[in-house]
Amino acid sequence: MEPEGKLIKLLADETFQDAIRTSKDATAEEQKALMISYGIRAEELAYAYKLLTAMKLESVQPDAAEVAYALARLKSQVHEKQKGNGRQTSSKDKILLLITRVAAVLAFPLLLTSIYLFYQTNSTDITLGEEQTAENYNTFFASPGAKTQVVLPDGSLVWLNSGSSLSCPPVFSAKLRRVHLEGEAYFEVVSNKQVPMLVETDHLSVKVYGTKFNVNAFVDEEIIETTLVEGKVTMIPANSRKEYALEPGYAAQYRIDGNEITAWRVEDMDAFTGWKDGKLLFRNEQFSDIVNDLERWYNVDIELKDPSLGRLNLYATFVDESIEQVFSILSSSIPIKVDYPARKRQADGSYARRKIVVSRDHNRIIN
Amino acid sequence: MNGKEEIPMSLVWNQMKAGNEQGLSDLFTRLYPDLYLYGMKIFNLPDLVKDSIQDVFVRVWEKRKTLGEVLNPKAYLITALRRKLFENKERYFAADAEILTKISEKQAFSFVENEFTEIPEISEKLRESLIATINDLPERQRELVFLRFYYNLKYLEIADILNVKEQTVKNLMQRTMGSLSSKLDRKQWERMDDLDGLLFTFFVFVKK
Numbered sequence: 001m002e003p004e005g006k007l008i009k010l011l012a013d014e015t016f017q018d019a020i021r022t023s024k025d026a027t028a029e030e031q032k033a034l035m036i037s038y039g040i041r042a043e044e045l046a047y048a049y050k051l052l053t054a055m056k057l058e059s060v061q062p063d064a065a066e067v068a069y070a071l072a073r074l075k076s077q078v079h080e081k082q083k084g085n086g087r088q089t090s091s092k093d094k095i096l097l098l099i100t101r102v103a104a105v106l107a108f109p110l111l112l113t114s115i116y117l118f119y120q121t122n123s124t125d126i127t128l129g130e131e132q133t134a135e136n137y138n139t140f141f142a143s144p145g146a147k148t149q150v151v152l153p154d155g156s157l158v159w160l161n162s163g164s165s166l167s168c169p170p171v172f173s174a175k176l177r178r179v180h181l182e183g184e185a186y187f188e189v190v191s192n193k194q195v196p197m198l199v200e201t202d203h204l205s206v207k208v209y210g211t212k213f214n215v216n217a218f219v220d221e222e223i224i225e226t227t228l229v230e231g232k233v234t235m236i237p238a239n240s241r242k243e244y245a246l247e248p249g250y251a252a253q254y255r256i257d258g259n260e261i262t263a264w265r266v267e268d269m270d271a272f273t274g275w276k277d278g279k280l281l282f283r284n285e286q287f288s289d290i291v292n293d294l295e296r297w298y299n300v301d302i303e304l305k306d307p308s309l310g311r312l313n314l315y316a317t318f319v320d321e322s323i324e325q326v327f328s329i330l331s332s333s334i335p336i337k338v339d340y341p342a343r344k345r346q347a348d349g350s351y352a353r354r355k356i357v358v359s360r361d362h363n364r365i366i367n
Numbered sequence: 368m369n370g371k372e373e374i375p376m377s378l379v380w381n382q383m384k385a386g387n388e389q390g391l392s393d394l395f396t397r398l399y400p401d402l403y404l405y406g407m408k409i410f411n412l413p414d415l416v417k418d419s420i421q422d423v424f425v426r427v428w429e430k431r432k433t434l435g436e437v438l439n440p441k442a443y444l445i446t447a448l449r450r451k452l453f454e455n456k457e458r459y460f461a462a463d464a465e466i467l468t469k470i471s472e473k474q475a476f477s478f479v480e481n482e483f484t485e486i487p488e489i490s491e492k493l494r495e496s497l498i499a500t501i502n503d504l505p506e507r508q509r510e511l512v513f514l515r516f517y518y519n520l521k522y523l524e525i526a527d528i529l530n531v532k533e534q535t536v537k538n539l540m541q542r543t544m545g546s547l548s549s550k551l552d553r554k555q556w557e558r559m560d561d562l563d564g565l566l567f568t569f570f571v572f573v574k575k
Contacts, residue, residue, distance in 0.1 A: 011544040017515075046556075070420070078388075081429065210414075
């Protein structure tokens with residue numbers, strides 16, 4: 001046999017691998033013995049030793065909280081099954097279960113919230129598993145100019161953007177966590193593989209099991225945008241049974257009229273989710289879209305005197321700025337003139353919504 | 368394996384088999400990290416992997432009375448997990464979902480540098496070339512490397528996991544070693560002066 005073929009055969013031999021990999025502290029004599037018994041030269045032994053030890057993989061450091069959580073989950077599954085079989089768990093088992101539950105709860109405060117809320121709301125006389133009718137849904141609003149945070153019955157968090165509303169049942173059914181959204185919201189959904197959450201909008205639903213994502217579905221806009229920060233979501237257009245999967249770091253746009261979905265990688269996640277932290281980011285967006293957002297954000301009416309202004313594209317970031325400051329920044333980059341007419345007093349004595357008039361500044365030519 | 372004195376795995380396994388819940392907990396806690404890593408190497412989908420591990424343990428617990436003899440619990444559970452992962456995966460790719468974006472650009476069983484144990488005898492350069500060469504191997508061979516050099520499993524156990532004959536594992540290992548040896552710069556690996564002053568017993572011996 002060729003020497004090279006022989007060495008390869010040796011390298012692949014189970015006993016040889018074990019012998020070499022345990023020879024770290026071998027004495028010169030032991031090394032010589034290895035060479036003789038396998039009939040290899042010193043260089044070959046050096047090669048074999050280096051190769052086979054270099055291939056040793058580091059063992060992973062277990063994350064204690066993660067393992068504790070997984071163990072608690074296993075135990076509750078096992079106990080549930082046992083209960084189902086009509087068997088009684090011993091008191092010792094119960095204590096053990098309690099201990100592991102506490103460990104899991106400590107590691108995951110979010111879970112605690114969810115359990116707490118679940119038991120609280122469960123005291124109302126609604127049986128689990130029963131489909132909720134839309135009548136007893138609770139609806140949360142974020143009025144124009146304000147943002148609201150909502151805690152759902154399962155502990156999931158929702159940030160509602162200005163002018164948006166969210167409806168959900170007082171208790172979720174055992175099969176589906178169903179909510180209805182109008183406008184824009186950012187979700188941090190508590191993970192539950194068995195019970196998906198379905199975020200319904202008029203034209204598209206988003207199905208998730210536990211993740212962070214943003215849905216933008218304002219009725220006055222012809223697109224629905226979904227942006228995924230973590231985990232996985234699927235989108236189901238209302239007139240279709242197909243699901244479209246979205247991966248983290250991607251955004252997808254569903255065009256209602258064209259009934260088509262496109263996805264792209266997001267470079268600046270803040271542009272989609274920054275609003276929940278009070279940031280307004282625009283990335284190469286049309287001025288007309290920006291105006292729509294500003295109207296909701298500041299609860300004002302903005303009139304574009306010259307519609308062609310709406311087609312200008314621009315980048316901008318605003319953090320906690322007044323509408324006047326926003327327009328003064330905008331007017332430094334696009335040729336606009338901004339007027340703030342005095343508010344009209346209505347017949348009933350109240351004031352109408354504040355109005356802002358934007359027109360083209362013909363004295364300036366930019367680009 | 369890590370030098371710590373532990374209760375032997377077979378004992379833990381037998382406690383679990385006897386219906387001792389502490390045995391189940393110990394088994395789970397001990398093997399969870401390794402099983403998770405293995406699952407993630409196959410499918411880079413944390414939820415799929417976590418749920419499948421749960422399924423495997425629930426099943427083992429339920430069937431504990433009728434389980435046959437298990438020589439290596441770890442190999443047994445890896446085998447079960449592998450099967451479960453492939454069984455479960457469809458649900459996590461969402462029924463007839465049209466994947467808009469790639470599930471993961473990371474291929475199964477690819478390795479990165481910090482996963483390898485640092486060994487003074489092997490220079491950074493050699494390690495890098497080795498990892499690149501391993502990552503170039505066909506997927507089946509990368510999985511073999513993982514099972515053998517991470518879990519230290521025997522060929523017979525690996526054969527069970529991969530659902531092939533032991534001879535097939537031997538042949539696969541030979542092909543693996545063959546392509547590694549042909550692609551690595553052997554002179555570099557046999558050289559004795561790349562140790563940067565580190566004393567390495569073999570070379571002391573060789574130079575005599």
